[in-house]
Amino acid sequence: MAIDIGGTKLVAGLVDEDGTVLSRATAATPVTSASEELFGIVAALVAEAPRAQRPRAKAPAPVVCGVGCGGPMTPGGELVSPLNIEAWRGFPLRSRLADLTGLPTFVDNDAKALALGEGWKGAAAGCTDYLAMVVSTGVGGGCVVDGRLLDGQNGNAGHIGHVIVVPGGRRCRCGAYGCLEAEASGTAIAAITGRPPSEAGPEVIVRTGRLVGQAVGSVANLLDLRLAVVAGSVALGFGQPFFDAAQGELDRTACLEFSRGTRIVPAGLGPDGPIIGAAAVGLRGFGDLQAG
Numbered sequence: 001m002a003i004d005i006g007g008t009k010l011v012a013g014l015v016d017e018d019g020t021v022l023s024r025a026t027a028a029t030p031v032t033s034a035s036e037e038l039f040g041i042v043a044a045l046v047a048e049a050p051r052a053q054r055p056r057a058k059a060p061a062p063v064v065c066g067v068g069c070g071g072p073m074t075p076g077g078e079l080v081s082p083l084n085i086e087a088w089r090g091f092p093l094r095s096r097l098a099d100l101t102g103l104p105t106f107v108d109n110d111a112k113a114l115a116l117g118e119g120w121k122g123a124a125a126g127c128t129d130y131l132a133m134v135v136s137t138g139v140g141g142g143c144v145v146d147g148r149l150l151d152g153q154n155g156n157a158g159h160i161g162h163v164i165v166v167p168g169g170r171r172c173r174c175g176a177y178g179c180l181e182a183e184a185s186g187t188a189i190a191a192i193t194g195r196p197p198s199e200a201g202p203e204v205i206v207r208t209g210r211l212v213g214q215a216v217g218s219v220a221n222l223l224d225l226r227l228a229v230v231a232g233s234v235a236l237g238f239g240q241p242f243f244d245a246a247q248g249e250l251d252r253t254a255c256l257e258f259s260r261g262t263r264i265v266p267a268g269l270g271p272d273g274p275i276i277g278a279a280a281v282g283l284r285g286f287g288d289l290q291a292g
Contacts, residue, residue, distance in 0.1 A: 001046065001062040001101055002282065004274035005029075005069040005093075006110060007084030007137035007187075008233070012045035013052070014060060015279035019121040021272050022060065023052040029085065038087045043100055065097055065105040066282020068113030068274055070138060075155045077107020083173045084138045084187065106285025110134065110274060112158055114231055114267065115142030115149055116284060117277030123229045123268030131225050132267070133160050135212060136232035139181040145223055149284075161185070163215045184211045186234045197234050205238045209245025213264060216246065217253025220262040231267035231274075 004011040006029060013024035025048040027041050070082030077094045098105040108116075115132035118124040124132065124144070133141035139161030143150045150157040161181035162174055169178030170188065182188050184207075186197045193204060200208075212235070216228045228250075235242055246264045254262045267273050 001049065001065040001103060002275045002278035003042065003046065003065065003067045003097070004110060004113070004278050005042065005067065005082070005085070006274065007070060007082065010042055010045055011275050012042070012049040013275050014049055014062060015276060016060065017283070019117075019276055019279065021275055023049050024275060025049045025052045030087075032087050035087045035091055038085070039091075039096060042097075046097075046100060062101070062103055064282040064286040065101045065103040066113070066278045066280065066285065067093065067097060067105065067107040068110035068278040068281060069093060069107060070140065071109040071159065072154075072156050073107070073109065077155070080107070083181075104282075104286060106281050108281045109140060109142065109156065109158070110277070111140030111160075112142035112149060112151075113277030113281045114273055115144055115158070115229075115277070116280035117269055117273055118229045118231075118267055119144055120280050121269060121276055122273065123265055124227060125268075127227055129223075129225050130227040130229060131158075131160070131216060131219050131223075132229045132231070133212075133216075134232040135184060135186075135208070135230060135235035137186045139185045139212075139232075141219075143219070143223055143225070145225075160215050160219060163218055165211045165214050180211060180215045184208045184234075189234065198237060200238070202241065205241050206245040208234065208238065209242040210249040212242075213246035213249030213251075214253050216264055217250045217259070217262070220250070220254040220259040221256055224258050226259070226262050228262065228264040229267050230264060231269070236266060236270075 073080040128147040141160035166178035170182040172179035172182035
């Protein structure tokens with residue numbers, strides 16, 4: 001059972017051990033301050049997912065539940081406080097889903113989940129060192145170094161959305177000024193332009209790409225990475241002009257011998273990325289559980 005909890009939409013589905021999505025149920029993330037209302041929608045999607053499988057597909061029995069959710073969160077997703085989901089502040093997501101599904105349940109940041117998924121079946125397959133990031137309602141990331149997803153002390157490593165790209169810039173929801181998320185996320189673009197990202201003009205697309213490329217260059221310099229895989233409705237919606245601008249800024253930012261030539265490319269899993277990533281979180285956790 002794979003669950004993706006984002007600021008724009010919620011998805012639950014079944015994914016097999018080969019990374020094939022067998023079913024999917026989707027709902028818009030409600031604008032609400034009621035934590036139980038939001039969890040009720042998630043619970044309904046979990047119930048619907050097995051019934052949404054492809055015609056004549058065998059109904060598998062899930063053995064583990066993997067979840068990708070916006071952060072920050074406490075270790076293991078015991079308490080989640082997604083910046084773009086105001087209804088949940090210190091919400092006990094892992095235990096509530098474990099009680100709901102009756103399955104071993106593992107929760108991680110949604111962008112870290114994407115990193116696992118892209119390394120498993122996507123554009124980073126076969127790569128041992130890379131950054132995966134989402135540029136959508138918010139901006140998040142996950143870093144894989146020496147073939148291992150970085151977790152950090154509380155499980156929040158890789159938060160590239162809070163790298164400062166415009167010193168003294170817009171105030172971010174985290175409290176700082178000039179974070180990438182405050183300048184280049186879908187929420188920020190709408191606030192800056194007064195229009196949704198889907199209506200952004202060329203200058204906004206180029207600016208967003210440059211800011212993302214600047215942040216990626218900093219991470220490449222810091223962690224000795226040569227690949228950045230980018231997903232999310234803003235990045236993928238902006239398309240090639242965004243990636244051209246991002247690559248140009250990355251080339252100007254990553255100039256050390258080991259970071260020069262770092263590439264930034266679209267994620268390979270497309271709309272399946274979040275749910276395959278969530279499944280990868282479950283499989284990673286289940287493997288750790290089995291090994292223990």
